[in-house]
Amino acid sequence: MEAKVVLSLENITKRYPGVLALNNVSISFQEGEVHALLGENGAGKSTLIKAVAGAIDIDSGIIEINGHEYSRMTPALSRSLGVEVIYQEFNLVPTLSCAENIYLCERSENSVLFSAREIEKKAVKVLDQFGVKIDPRSMVQDLSIAEQQIIEIAKAVSKNVKILIMDEPSAPLSVSEVELMFKIINQLKQKGVTIIYISHRLEEVFRISDRVSVMRDGRYVTTKNTKETNRQELITLMVGRELKESYPQRKKTPGEVALEVRNITGNGDRNISFSVRKGEILGISGLVGAGRTELAQLLFGAAPMESGEILINGNPVRIHSPLDAIQHKIGLLTEDRKGQGLFLEMAVKWNISFPIIRRISKYGVVNTKKEDEIAQKYKERINIKTPSLLQQVINLSGGNQQKVVLAKSLAAESDILIFDEPTRGIDVGAKQEIYHLMSELADNGIAILMISSDMEELLGMSDRIIVLCEGELAGEVQKENFNQHYILDLASGIH
Amino acid sequence: MSIQTMANNTFGTRLSSILKKNVPFLILIFLVILFSFIAPNFMTFGNLRTLIRQISFAGISAVGLMFVMISGGIDLSIGSQIVFGNVLLAIMMIDWKLQPEVAIPLILLVGTGLGAINGFLCIKLNIHPLIITLGTSAIFKGMGYIINQSRNIMGFPDSFRWFGQGFVWGIPVPVIVLILVALIGAFILTRTYFGRQIFALGGNEEAARLAGVDIKKMKVLLFMICGFVSSITTVLLLSRVFAGQTITGQGIEFDCLTAALLGGVSFKGGEGSVFGLMVGMLIIGVLNNAMQLATFPDFSQTVVKGSVLLIAVAFDVYQKNRKAKETVARVATSA
Numbered sequence: 144m145e146a147k148v149v150l151s152l153e154n155i156t157k158r159y160p161g162v163l164a165l166n167n168v169s170i171s172f173q174e175g176e177v178h179a180l181l182g183e184n185g186a187g188k189s190t191l192i193k194a195v196a197g198a199i200d201i202d203s204g205i206i207e208i209n210g211h212e213y214s215r216m217t218p219a220l221s222r223s224l225g226v227e228v229i230y231q232e233f234n235l236v237p238t239l240s241c242a243e244n245i246y247l248c249e250r251s252e253n254s255v256l257f258s259a260r261e262i263e264k265k266a267v268k269v270l271d272q273f274g275v276k277i278d279p280r281s282m283v284q285d286l287s288i289a290e291q292q293i294i295e296i297a298k299a300v301s302k303n304v305k306i307l308i309m310d311e312p313s314a315p316l317s318v319s320e321v322e323l324m325f326k327i328i329n330q331l332k333q334k335g336v337t338i339i340y341i342s343h344r345l346e347e348v349f350r351i352s353d354r355v356s357v358m359r360d361g362r363y364v365t366t367k368n369t370k371e372t373n374r375q376e377l378i379t380l381m382v383g384r385e386l387k388e389s390y391p392q393r394k395k396t397p398g399e400v401a402l403e404v405r406n407i408t409g410n411g412d413r414n415i416s417f418s419v420r421k422g423e424i425l426g427i428s429g430l431v432g433a434g435r436t437e438l439a440q441l442l443f444g445a446a447p448m449e450s451g452e453i454l455i456n457g458n459p460v461r462i463h464s465p466l467d468a469i470q471h472k473i474g475l476l477t478e479d480r481k482g483q484g485l486f487l488e489m490a491v492k493w494n495i496s497f498p499i500i501r502r503i504s505k506y507g508v509v510n511t512k513k514e515d516e517i518a519q520k521y522k523e524r525i526n527i528k529t530p531s532l533l534q535q536v537i538n539l540s541g542g543n544q545q546k547v548v549l550a551k552s553l554a555a556e557s558d559i560l561i562f563d564e565p566t567r568g569i570d571v572g573a574k575q576e577i578y579h580l581m582s583e584l585a586d587n588g589i590a591i592l593m594i595s596s597d598m599e600e601l602l603g604m605s606d607r608i609i610v611l612c613e614g615e616l617a618g619e620v621q622k623e624n625f626n627q628h629y630i631l632d633l634a635s636g637i638h
Numbered sequence: 639m640s641i642q643t644m645a646n647n648t649f650g651t652r653l654s655s656i657l658k659k660n661v662p663f664l665i666l667i668f669l670v671i672l673f674s675f676i677a678p679n680f681m682t683f684g685n686l687r688t689l690i691r692q693i694s695f696a697g698i699s700a701v702g703l704m705f706v707m708i709s710g711g712i713d714l715s716i717g718s719q720i721v722f723g724n725v726l727l728a729i730m731m732i733d734w735k736l737q738p739e740v741a742i743p744l745i746l747l748v749g750t751g752l753g754a755i756n757g758f759l760c761i762k763l764n765i766h767p768l769i770i771t772l773g774t775s776a777i778f779k780g781m782g783y784i785i786n787q788s789r790n791i792m793g794f795p796d797s798f799r800w801f802g803q804g805f806v807w808g809i810p811v812p813v814i815v816l817i818l819v820a821l822i823g824a825f826i827l828t829r830t831y832f833g834r835q836i837f838a839l840g841g842n843e844e845a846a847r848l849a850g851v852d853i854k855k856m857k858v859l860l861f862m863i864c865g866f867v868s869s870i871t872t873v874l875l876l877s878r879v880f881a882g883q884t885i886t887g888q889g890i891e892f893d894c895l896t897a898a899l900l901g902g903v904s905f906k907g908g909e910g911s912v913f914g915l916m917v918g919m920l921i922i923g924v925l926n927n928a929m930q931l932a933t934f935p936d937f938s939q940t941v942v943k944g945s946v947l948l949i950a951v952a953f954d955v956y957q958k959n960r961k962a963k964e965t966v967a968r969v970a971t972s973a
Contacts, residue, residue: 445848466850475848483848486841488908497838498849500831507830551849 146173149337150195150226150306155204157190164190165201166361172306175335177328179342179352179369181381183570187361188341192308196228197221208306225305229295229312231568237284242266244283245298269297273327288315289431296327307331308339313347314568317430317596318631325351343570345374346599357381382572390603391582397423397606400457401590402442402473402559407451410437412614415451419559424581424591426605428598429634434614435594436478439561442592443475444468455559469498471559474552476545478563478594484548487537491529492518494536494547498555521550525580542573549580560584561592566600578604598627612636661953662900662917669921673928680931687810693893693923694812695871695878697916700894701823702867704915706860707898708827710840710907711760711767713861715775716868716894719752720887722782723872728791728882731798738798746869752778753865757858767861782884791882802878812874819867824912836860840907892943897922899950904958922946 151171157164165187172178182188193199195206197216206213208224235244246262259280266279270293277290286294292315299307313321328338328351340352348355349369357364357380364380397420406414412434419425429435440446442453444462453460455471462468468475477483486494495518496503503513518532527546529539536547545565552560562581566574581604585591595601601608602625610617610633618633620626674681699716706713723745730741752774759770804811827833838846839856847853875886901918903910925946929939 443848464850464852465848466852469850477848482842483844486838486845486908488841489837493834493837497834500834504831507832509829509831509834 146176148172149174149209151207152191152195153205153207155191155194155206156202157194157199158202163361165194165204168204168358168361168363170356170363170366172337172339173354174337175332176353177332177338177340177351179340179348179355180358181342181345181348181355181377182358183381183572186358186381188358189310190361191358192228192310192339192341195221195306195308196226222302225303226308227299227302227304227306228308229292229299229310231311231314233291233295235283235291235294235298238282240280240282241270241277241286241294241297242279244294245269245279245301247298265301266297269301272330273297273323275323287432289317289320292316292320292324296324300327300331304331304336306337306339308341310341311343311568312340313342313344315431315596317433317634318598319430319635321347343568343574344597344599345377348377349374378571390600391579393422393582393586393606395422395586397421397585398588401455402592403454403457404442405452405454407438407441407448407453409449409451410434410441410446412437412441412611415611415616417609417616417619419590419592421558421588421590422585423606424585424593424604426601426608427592427594427611428601428608428630429611429617431596432613433611433634435611436563437614438611439475439477439563439592439594442468442561443473445475469555469557472555472557473559473561474555474557475561476548476552476563476565478567480544480548484551485536485544488535490533491522491527491536491539491547492532495521495550495554498551517554518550521553525550525553526576540569540573542569542576545569545573545577549577553584557589559590559592561594563594564596565593566595566597574600598630601630602627610634662902662914662921666917666921666924669924669928673924673931677928677931680928685927685931689923689927690813691810692926693919694810694816695875696890696893696897696922697816697919698812698819698874699864699868699871699890700897700915700919701819701912702864703891703894704898704903704910704912705823705827705836705867706767706864707903707905708840708907708910709836709856709860710843711857711860712895712905713753713756713771713864714768714891714895715752715756715771715778716864716891717888718775718778718782719749719865719868720872720875720890721884722752722778722785723749723869724876724886725782725786725791725882725884727872727876728794729785731794732791732882738795742873745872746866749869749872750862750866753861753863753868754858756865757861760861761854761857779884779888786882786884789882792880794877794880798877799880800877802874802876802880812878815870815874819870820912820916827910827912837908840904840909842908892947893919893922896943896947896950899947899954902954902957905951905954906958918950 148171153169155165155168168187168191180188190199194201194216197218197220200215206216213220236247242259242263245266263279270277270279273293275293277286277293283291283294292312312324316324331338342348352369354366355369355372355377356366357377359381399421400418401421403418405416408414415438427435427438437446441448444464444467453462460471462471481487486497492514496514500509503510503517515532522529522532525546527550528543536544539547565581566577581591593604606622608620608625608630610620610630612634613636617636620630679685703713703716726748727741727745730736730744731738756767756771756774759774760767763770801811806814827836835846835851835856838849838851839853843853872887876882879886897918898910898915899905899918900921901914901916903915925942929942
């Protein structure tokens with residue numbers, strides 16, 4: 144079966160100061176296929192799609208679309224050829240409605256006037272084909288991240304898309320939403336749209352893709368038919384060495400109850416009770432919008448609690464602010480590390496020491512020697528890769544940024560750590576390191592709450608899982624009863 | 639560009655990176671050399687002393703403003719705070735017959751209070767400080783006019799003359815005050831945890847909140863600091879002019895803001911240094927002074943000042959973009 148090639152890249156090279164981001168890369172993509180692009184952070188995937196989208200100028204090489212060769216690509220040209228990219232950072236106007244976002248810059252055929260009703264009708268049609276209920280009049284800023292993602296897809300689909308590039312589309316989505324996205328992808332595929340799918344999650348690659356190309360260190364490694372390969376082979380190709388994606392075994396059994404929550408209500412959550420022991424990893428599952436992040440905010444004092452009780456080591460405590468939480472040795476690693484976790488333009492060491500900056504000050508003056516020691520200690524302990532502790536955090540890779548967030552909480556000597564989506568958007572190698580660190584922390588007697596939308600990770604890491612559904616506790620599952628379908632049913636409110 | 643920038647430890651590139659980081663300082667040196675050639679009476683001891691004294695008033699307030707700006711805020715009411723404080727201080731000493739040693743601490747307290755009003759309005763109304771302080775600016779100035787009742791209040795004790803007109807070892811007192819305020823400001827910003835929290839607040843407010851910083855308290859405190867520092871300027875200016883009138887101090891925030899932006903204090907917060915601020919202040923001082931020596935008409939001076947402010951903002955934006963581009967390039971290669 145000889146399929147038609149719609150996009151072909153030949154010997155693409157792109158050089159940045161000090162780095163060869165793309166080194167003679169040649170890949171071709173066929174009509175109507177889902178082509179996964181795999182590679183660790185820094186492999187050059189993002190640079191490659193930017194080249195196709197015309198967001199950057201390539202130094203040499205040829206981009207061939209539908210038989211026409213281009214040595215220079217511009218965003219407008221790329222668009223006109225039917226290429227659409229959904230980036231990890233959304234290109235949405237938060238203060239406009241969904242319909243307006245989907246049809247941004249598009250003119251009505253019949254009238255010079257802008258008709259909100261007309262585009263709303265069109266938007267409903269597009270959204271209906273996805274089978275989702277989003278009011279086209281609601282403002283994008285009021286939507287959840289998953290819903291915003293769907294608007295992004297709708298935006299691309301509403302144009303005459305021929306090649307759809309998706310960069311980590313499943314990262315912010317929960318399991319059922321990923322299913323929905325797969326459905327949409329299959330619909331598009333039937334229509335002959337080529338989908339280039341970038342993801343760190345291997346099981347998705349196997350679920351959805353027809354072929355998979357692997358990149359490493361700016362170079363093209365190989366392309367495989369998805370059916371003829373397996374995860375171990377792909378991982379080996381990606382990292383260039385044998386690496387087992389596995390979840391570390393824990394050495395110790397959990398101890399006494401560290402944190403107990405009784406009937407807490409607030410921030411959209413109602414009447415939630417659970418407990419977590421020292422040395423235990425409690426997984427928190429649920430769909431996007433089920434109130435998981437909201438629960439973390441409640442426990443951390445970042446949102447007001449209306450009623451209920453929090454007990455730490457058996458003693459009732461009052462947590463009204465993040466400062467209270469920190470003083471009770473609770474640490475929160477937020478889902479949105481750039482927006483809420485890090486000071487991107489500050490040095491690595493300033494970020495690490497910030498939560499304890501008062502503690503290492505005398506008469507208000509920071510003890511910089513102590514600060515350096517602490518930063519150095521955690522840099523080594525969790526292996527943060529940075530040329531210097533003075534480096535601005537913005538210059539680190541996603542995995543290392545996440546480690547800086549973790550170092551912050553460790554420096555504060557937290558006994559209870561809340562991880563909200565700890566491995567979102569970070570590569571396989573860094574994920575492994577995070578898993579090992581979490582496991583090691585648990586063995587050292589720290590109580591861990593882990594919110595995750597990655598079911599595999601949740602099942603692999605947790606000792607116990609609680610499931611939230613629409614702001615309420617839907618159930619609790621012990622390790623011996625772990626079962627993906629059962630948890631999904633609970634999360635969907637079936638049981 | 640690739641090969642040259644890759645070898646970034648050659649002498650040439652290192653020099654250019656040092657120069658890029660110190661553009662304002664180079665501009666200052668350029669202006670000083672330029673004017674010493676054009677205006678023969680520029681490079682005299684007397685003139686330079688006058689120049690430094692001229693900028694010391696706005697310079698002191700600028701330190702307070704910088705604290706607010708690094709945290710991501712702004713205070714446009716500085717000039718009006720001085721207008722009000724200036725008249726009130728004159729009234730205290732003349733109408734209420736208070737001694738300077740009583741009146742001065744009181745006015746420092748009042749100035750801090752005006753700052754607190756700004757801060758409280760900001761956190762209660764949750765509107766950008768630009769708008770809040772634009773409003774309070776009109777209010778403070780108006781109150782100054784009301785209590786002044788169109789008088790020119792004079793007749794202060796001679797002991798009050800020292801603050802604005804005196805010298806210590808040949809150095810004007812306001813200059814010494816400026817140096818002290820700048821040193822204390824720099825110490826707080828770079829060495830204390832409070833300083834670190836100010837940068838954090840301006841860098842990422844939500845991250846600061848989640849790291850346990852009481853951001854509302856911080857905001858009020860920073861406006862109070864700004865008010866306090868500006869009331870020092872109030873005292874010095876009244877002593878310098880030696881007559882309580884509503885014109886004193888009006889529009890001073892313009893020079894403060896320009897100096898801050900010229901000196902690398904970011905409009906968005908999170909960045910700034912006292913050294914940069916002082917360089918910015920000196921650039922303004924040199925320009926003002928040169929224009930006066932050249933007997934530029936007042937209105938033309940205003941045009942020049944406005945242009946300098948815009949150039950300073952453009953420079954701030956340019957640097958931001960350049961940095962963003964560099965970061966994009968780096969992240970694109972590593973992500």
